[in-house]
Amino acid sequence: MSELRQDPTTREWVIIAPERAKRPQQKPKGKHVEELPDRDKSCPFCPGNESQTPDEVFRIPVSSEDSDWEVRVVPNRFAALTSEGGMARRLDGHFSRKMSGFGAHEVIIESPSHNTPTALMTYQQVEKVLIAYRQRYNALKKNRQLKFIIIFKNYGWASGTSLLHPHSQLVATPIMTPYYHHRFNVAHNYYADVGSCLYCDLLANELEKGERIVAEAKEFVVLHPYASRVPWETWIIPKMHRASFGLLPAKHLAELAMVLKDSLFCLHRELDNPAYNLMIDTATTEDEEDPYYHWHIRIVPRLTTIAGFEMGSGIYISTALPEETARLMKQCAISLPEEECLSFKQKV
């Protein structure tokens, strides 16, 4: 029998219905992600095609004398938001409010290699990607007109990506996003009631229970949330309370790179290279010092399609128990050679 579970961070309900995994599928199964060459001449993110992107805003070079690069950040050529236009909100007739598409939209090109997904990169390379995330986040937040900075990654066609070269994106908006507004409200109400951070307390509770914990590193915990919206949804939560990703101490980047790479690697192995979305959930730039929020990473494998029920109700139906998928993900780490999945094997 299925059950309904309420996510304590959103108060939204999820239907967990493992029976539905057995339903007949007429849909033809394709390979999740196709085989790719190491370089693709038609790819604007491959080395040699640097002129096809706007000018870099950040780069990590191979060495100081070299023109080769390891990570590049460029403005998105087809930006959803740009630095043109102003912040004014105006009524468009009696009912509707609008403003110009002010903001920023950047692409983090994660590696010169066209065909190395983040899950298979070295720890060092993933750390460089995270350095770029943090650097751009903190550079953009200096513009006080940018209220919210979201970093995300679409991997594989089913995730909504339009290019396959390993890349992430950053969008800075002049408005508070509705999902943050809602999560902030929930956490703020919790704080008003209990006097502490919802996520800190949740983390302590999950660590005590243990059944949804995939791995505990020194500074970060990997878990499958109680009300997972999709099978194998994976959260990485820092133990240190910080509302904003921008306040992540630089000395924690190396461990976060290990934990992130190991998480993606286990998903890659267990789900046969799945498409996924990765989002960094963080506070607005104005709420950085708040006791109410707690930044974290959400990884959402795209094994199924968001359909009419989810779009109409806001309730997700998942076909897997997070206790079960967390156990399988932990086992995956144990089964690997000693030198792989290091962060999942460390003793805290």
Added chain:
Amino acid sequence: MSELRQDPTTREWVIIAPERAKRPQQKPKGKHVEELPDRDKSCPFCPGNESQTPDEVFRIPVSSEDSDWEVRVVPNRFAALTSEGGMARRLDGHFSRKMSGFGAHEVIIESPSHNTPTALMTYQQVEKVLIAYRQRYNALKKNRQLKFIIIFKNYGWASGTSLLHPHSQLVATPIMTPYYHHRFNVAHNYYADVGSCLYCDLLANELEKGERIVAEAKEFVVLHPYASRVPWETWIIPKMHRASFGLLPAKHLAELAMVLKDSLFCLHRELDNPAYNLMIDTATTEDEEDPYYHWHIRIVPRLTTIAGFEMGSGIYISTALPEETARLMKQCAISLPEEECLSFKQKV
């Protein structure tokens, strides 16, 4: 340049960025929906395979002596929610709330024909589908434990369907859904301020402006919303104020069938048989008589994939102006032979 628009029914912002329609796509383009036979022996919804579904809860027979049917409604064999279990909500540890998967999940098989999409059905057939929707809605709402009844349709693989035979679904939940909760709040606040129904006022305003109106029939209006989340998002709004779909007068069903079929037919022609989701947005069974809400139908073509930005922020990026798509859809109706798209051509 892009712009941000706020949806007056949700207060959520959408980025309208027509420039992004030009970005390079490496993704291989498949046909939206494949060619199908009129009957498929392996399809559980085709005539002759009635024993593969649970027993019918509703049927429209071809004639009273006949075992043939035109519409069937059956419980979903792989139901997300069932009539087992109770309504009790309990704390699962300190943080988490759960309840058993109580509710109902039904399938409306729209036609014996395996390969006639709703867009190409006769007006009479679509009316029978709507009769089934309304009948099941009103039958289920008598169970006071079912708080919310959502009817929806997933058409084409990109919509998340698992079977291609024309069908819709109905899910009845013991909880208020988060999207309704949010939309109700917005409409309730509007009522508190202005003293009238947000949707009634919005409709009057749109009819006065006219630029996003696709068609106006006697009882229903078809429009593209000001802050369309996706290109060609289409709403059908009844002129008569009713919070709940269950209170739609039976005498309006024939016109709604025409308006719905004509809407789907124009989308089918203009977008080359697109995948789409259709949702009936309605009040909870407890709010049926409310002045605050106003049921309506939303049709969401799935031309793009919901990606990390939407999942992380709740902000959608659309690449088309609704004024432009509404104009194209109106033109489509004008270009058709006189006997097609009747409801879009009528003079009110």
